[in-house]
Amino acid sequence: MSNQHNLTDIVKNIEMGQSPNRVVLVTGNFNTLHPGHIRLLKFAKECGDILVVGVNSDALIQNPTYMNEAYRSEVLGALGFVDYCFINYDKIEFVITKLKPHVVVKGFEYKSKDNPEKQLIEEFGGKLIFCSGDYSFNASNSVTQASLAPIINKLKLNGYCERHSIDKAACLDVLRRTSKLNIAVIGDVIIDQYVQCNAVGMSQEDPTIVVTPDSKTFFLGGAGITAAHAKALGAHRVFLFSVTGTDSLHQFTHDKLSAYEVDAVIASDETRPTNLKTRYRVGNKTMLRVNEVRSHDIDDDVQKQIMAALTDKIREIDALIFSDFNYGVLPQNLVDEIILLCKKHNVILAADSQSSSQVGDVSRFCGMDLITPTEREARLAINNTKDGLVLLAEKLRQKCDAKNIVVTLAEDGAFLHQPDLDNKNQLTWNNDKIAALAENAVDPAGAGDCYLASATLALAAGASFWQASFLGSIAAACQVSRVGNTPLKQSELINALRDL
Template sequence: MAELNITPRCVIVQGNFDVLHPGHIRLLSFARACGDKLIVAVNTDAAMAVKSRINETHRLEMINSLECVDEAFLTSKSPQDTIEEYKPYAVVKGKEFESRDNPELAALNQYGGKLIFGSGEYETIAEQYIRKANKLGSNFDFSEASAFAQRHDITQEKLNHVMDRLNELKVLVIGEIIVDEYVQGTAVGMSQEDPTIVMTPNKTEKFLGGAAITAGHIKSLGARSVSLFSVVGNDAAGQYAKDKIGQYNVHAELFTDTTRPTPLKTRYRASNKTLLRVNQVRQHKIAKELQTSLLKKLEKAIPDIDLLVFSDFNYGVLPQPLVEAIITLCKEHHVKVVADSQTSSQVGDISRYHDMDLITPTERETRVALNNPDDGLVILAHKLSNRSNPKNLVITLGEEGIFIHIPNRQTNDWENDRLPALNRNATDPAGAGDCFLAASSLALCVESSPWEAFYLGSLAAACQVDSLGNTPLSLTVLNQAISESFK
């Protein structure tokens, strides 16, 4: 019989899943790769020949926790009846069933369905396929945060009041969109031909990064409206960015530049470690005609916003003349402005952002901007403040937390403090800085104290790095972290 052309190609696996183990996860991951949608039928307690050690509700919950499973349900029906009801493209069973009698085959033959045997790759790391629950992690340490809160008279009530006001804000983010791709796999050894690690890829995920995820964080944390201005290439990554940004409820003004690809960063990871990152980027400045088009759109948008965020990855979207014109517009319309300018594989200069309400460089970015490898943090912060004149400066220190420097121009004095990283064991550090900038900037816009703003930013960053991939931080999760930090 001719094979049916069923779209999407639905795959079904039916079983007890009594104690969920890596073998189950490998099988289900293999099954998902065989089609476009994986449905798992979990046998009820009554339908099992042997009494289960785990009740049907919990067995179903465990199956639903897997990223590879699109849909799962409890059933008392036989596999043949399930096939008759759903008419899947394929049924997948473990390799051990290949030499046995399989009654599903007759039901599948009625319409041309497939019976596929396979148990998945033994190298698969099961934990990679379990959905990360959007809740506070177990790696948080609030001991020093409590002392910081006491020093600066920060209370849960004050922070809750700040959070309640975020929905008043209209925000515009401008900078580079980056597409972050994660290739998860298992390192299987060293090549015999050359000294290269060999890995077997298990799954690939994509996330929006750069200015796009900063905009996503800001919207997810409660801002009333968020606009994103950026430039993308005429390529698949650019189309992905256009499609994905709509899911964040962010209004996008995206300009196309055919001379550059959309920045794509691919990370190859095994055992929760990144083995290699491949960047597909160009760093030349966008043409003057494109700068003019951007500025014309911004002239119409800026009078109606409360906050503008420069999310600069130094791939050419923000040449200095454009930056200065934007800052002038913001001053004219009394719009708060904050900036982050990254120096990683590329070279940036955070000091070119003058008169910001907040800048958040890393220690390395600060030293590069000042060409200063020698001075301590206090002197570095003071020198950068003298050069760029920010109202607030936070130097981010990765696993060591943040160093806060608040200049007082009237007295030619300043205040310093530090706050350690609140997450002791980050799953993925990507996005910590974006999340810190988003939460801190929003708080400053509703007239919180800088100390309250940076406390909130640190909580947001700790929540963000608790799961893999840079995705918009849930307002519920941040509110839970606020509550937990005062217990």
């Protein structure tokens, strides 16, 4: 949810807080956000609990060469460590009187200048601090830049489109038809925290890499981002059924889903925290990931609550995605009930069951129209470490009766497997491989979620398996070309498709 507000709302929100918090205020023009601004704001955040940033309005600046106030405010509001951002139309004395901040931070260059607000701040028991923040080699990495159109390597397609008679016009038509679809997603919500760090060096006491955190940014992940992808990629309505804890991340989840226009049915469970995965990064590399999760099954009452809510919506739903991370939201009996309900109403079914840092079994989702395991997940599901991809995929298909299987292979793309009947009505299968199409992969997080959402949407819109896999691969290439798992817009997918 956006952290841009007006000053009156900010004051009300702070006053309604559960516990007293130290408020820090920074104001300025912020015409072009640069590393100096980032260092100043990060320092300001460390001076208290709530950072409020006032972006001076066009009327106050009166400089036609500056970027407009809405743009400057939007850029500042996108910073993860800024709690509230507002466009300031008033003199600083008025803002201080209304907000009553504990600390006001100004750049060190203002220390030798006249600062009329100093006396007023001190009257409220506050403090004026001059500091421009600490220099950091990685400061520029603490801001997630707006992604540019990803460069798709056309040569990697290697005749795939010709083999399956895929053309742009037909793909664009599929994307247009997704606007009539309603999608349901059920599974584990995860919050992904990115801690961007500055590499200090090796400790002199022991062989340990030392880093200092520069910024923290939160993203909605797991089933939540799969649902958000489906909505952003063009679905008419998207319903998410999941469970969170009763902590602060529960509200963050609701706020993000609301901002992404996803209809959320979120049950609360006091016995588990909201799943949190924290990645510590230096530059574009992740140094460490810490998972704070629980894996026990949700209780019977929560299962009944989810099933009742899904049953109430089932006649509206065209496709359902199981987004399973094996943290207890999808016990087998609940999965079986959902599958029976969806089969009864001719709902297209897709499933992914991740086993990156935990163990799952994608074969427990029987009768799916599409499953998208990694090679490791496929081998775990059938306890098979020796067979090649063709036999591996076919044995998995036989075990779970899936109509289409995509075995994802990370930087090697994906292996596609579909059963077929030959001219003698004998069961055979068709196979192909599609490469990872991104020219410059920046962050692999979310590629599978994006692929699953886009391919399922395409199948529900009437695309062939090969066409859906192609669109899923384009979507995944778009996703890995930027940092953080954020919803991929249909316009981004269309632009990438047209650039081929």
